[in-house]
Amino acid sequence: MKRRTPSTGKPSKNASGRENIQGRALTSNTTMKLQVDRGRLQAEIEELAKISDGEPPAVTRIVFSETDVRAREWFIQRCWEAGLDVDRDGVGNMFARWNGSEPDAPVVGTGSHLDAIPNAGKYDGVVGVLGGLEAIRALKRSGFQPKHSIELLLFTSEEPTRFGIGCLGSRLLSGTLTPDLARRLVDKDGASLEEVRLKAGFVEPLEDVELGRDYYKAFVELHIEQGPLLEKQKMPLGIVTSIAAPASFRFTIEGAGGHAGGMLMPDRKDALCAAAELILAIENAAKSSGAIDSVATVGICDVFPGAVNSVPSRVNLTLDIRDTSLERRDAAMRAIEAARQSIAAKRGVTIREELVNADAPAQCAPEVVEALTQSCAKHKLAFVSMVSRAYHDSLFMSRIAPVAMLFIPCRNGYSHRPDEYASPEDIERGVLVLAETLASLAA
Numbered sequence: 150m151k152r153r154t155p156s157t158g159k160p161s162k163n164a165s166g167r168e169n170i171q172g173r174a175l176t177s178n179t180t181m182k183l184q185v186d187r188g189r190l191q192a193e194i195e196e197l198a199k200i201s202d203g204e205p206p207a208v209t210r211i212v213f214s215e216t217d218v219r220a221r222e223w224f225i226q227r228c229w230e231a232g233l234d235v236d237r238d239g240v241g242n243m244f245a246r247w248n249g250s251e252p253d254a255p256v257v258g259t260g261s262h263l264d265a266i267p268n269a270g271k272y273d274g275v276v277g278v279l280g281g282l283e284a285i286r287a288l289k290r291s292g293f294q295p296k297h298s299i300e301l302l303l304f305t306s307e308e309p310t311r312f313g314i315g316c317l318g319s320r321l322l323s324g325t326l327t328p329d330l331a332r333r334l335v336d337k338d339g340a341s342l343e344e345v346r347l348k349a350g351f352v353e354p355l356e357d358v359e360l361g362r363d364y365y366k367a368f369v370e371l372h373i374e375q376g377p378l379l380e381k382q383k384m385p386l387g388i389v390t391s392i393a394a395p396a397s398f399r400f401t402i403e404g405a406g407g408h409a410g411g412m413l414m415p416d417r418k419d420a421l422c423a424a425a426e427l428i429l430a431i432e433n434a435a436k437s438s439g440a441i442d443s444v445a446t447v448g449i450c451d452v453f454p455g456a457v458n459s460v461p462s463r464v465n466l467t468l469d470i471r472d473t474s475l476e477r478r479d480a481a482m483r484a485i486e487a488a489r490q491s492i493a494a495k496r497g498v499t500i501r502e503e504l505v506n507a508d509a510p511a512q513c514a515p516e517v518v519e520a521l522t523q524s525c526a527k528h529k530l531a532f533v534s535m536v537s538r539a540y541h542d543s544l545f546m547s548r549i550a551p552v553a554m555l556f557i558p559c560r561n562g563y564s565h566r567p568d569e570y571a572s573p574e575d576i577e578r579g580v581l582v583l584a585e586t587l588a589s590l591a592a
């Protein structure tokens with residue numbers, strides 16, 4: 150089985166010197182008493198939210214920015230305090246490990262991401278990382294001793310903000326993205342992933358990031374729902390059975406610019422007007438599928454030259470399109486393609502299209518879903534089975550490991566906005582069930 154080797158130049162050890170916690174006498178897992186330290190976890194969530202480039206309450210943490218690096222350092226300290234060994238790979242995925250009594254046995258993983266899109270909230274990703282840490286601390290306090298090592302993962306760039314493609318860390322880890330393609334990624338200022346990861350201190354070869362299919366026994370991710378269903382159904386927990394298939398594109402529309410007064414309407418090839426038609430065709434492609442799981446979003450629209458009195462000559466658009474059904478998503482993509490061609494012909498503009506990613510959906514593993522189900526039952530907590538319409542690192546972890554996810558409600562279903570909120574009680578319940586599940590998987 151492939152093993153990660155400790156990174157050079159950076160500590161890969163337990164600096165707190167508290168390894169002896171791991172050596173405590175073994176307490177029977179059936180009698181363990183799990184207690185989540187809700188106050189400490191809340192304080193950590195608040196503290197981390199201050200490591201941000203956003204105006205509070207907004208949180209912004211873009212991958213490999215100074216702020217992201219500071220957040221990672223803060224996270225490593227918390228892991229060391231918990232007696233975990235911290236390792237990392239070349240793309241910046243971090244692994245905080247609690248060694249099991251059989252250190253060569255496949256690992257049980259949990260975790261999520263700490264990067265945050267511009268103007269985001271405090272909970273997306275954070276609940277899975279800091280909640281995972283608190284789950285491990287709760288297990289340690291209970292006297293539980295894992296047989297399989299438990300690893301807490303912090304994935305690099307789950308958000309697509311900087312390089313235009315989400316889940317960079319888990320894509321590389323699972324072999325979904327090749328190191329060669331990763332090296333070609335550049336941000337809007339022309340800085341390459343290669344350049345910025347090295348600058349942030351992640352110098353190990355990208356070739357070593359991928360882990361084999363035998364590395365993880367299971368992976369389970371705790372996350373806020375990012376939708377309204379749990380709250381509407383007054384359900385404290387959701388067990389995810391599948392994750393929707395995301396795809397994304399970039400469009401460049403080129404028309405002809407000119408003077409806003411002098412250029413007569415019949416002569417125009419206005420790139421923004423063509424873009425407007427394309428955006429509405431995209432909305433229509435998702436709406437007309439007949440399924441609530443079909444969604445499509447144009448989140449970026451850059452207009453050139455961007456002057457009040459100038460006809461737009463060029464527009465760059467992004468498209469994010471998802472569905473729980475691959476067939477439906479692909480049908481919507483075909484409808485958008487037909488619209489692209491007809492709008493270009495009708496308006497005499499060119500519309501170039503670049504596919505960034507088109508991923509298959511993930512089915513969660515019955516054995517991990519069952520472990521979550523049993524854990525809910527043990528703590529007498531109600532749950533519903535649900536799909537995840539958002540994507541997560543679990544989507545890619547499912548390519549190399551049995552995976553499932555646990556959702557907790559978030560107020561009004563809000564996410565990717567500063568007023569994103571999950572209550573301390575809901576977070577505590579999620580962490581409790583996560584801890585119980587990790588224990589059953591790692592025993």
Ligand code: GLV
Binds near residue numbers: 308315538539540541
């Ligand atoms: C993740 O942030 C997503 O956009 O689903």
Ligand code: MN
Binds near residue numbers: 266
């Ligand atoms: Mn997100």
Ligand code: MN
Binds near residue numbers: 273274541
């Ligand atoms: Mn997330």
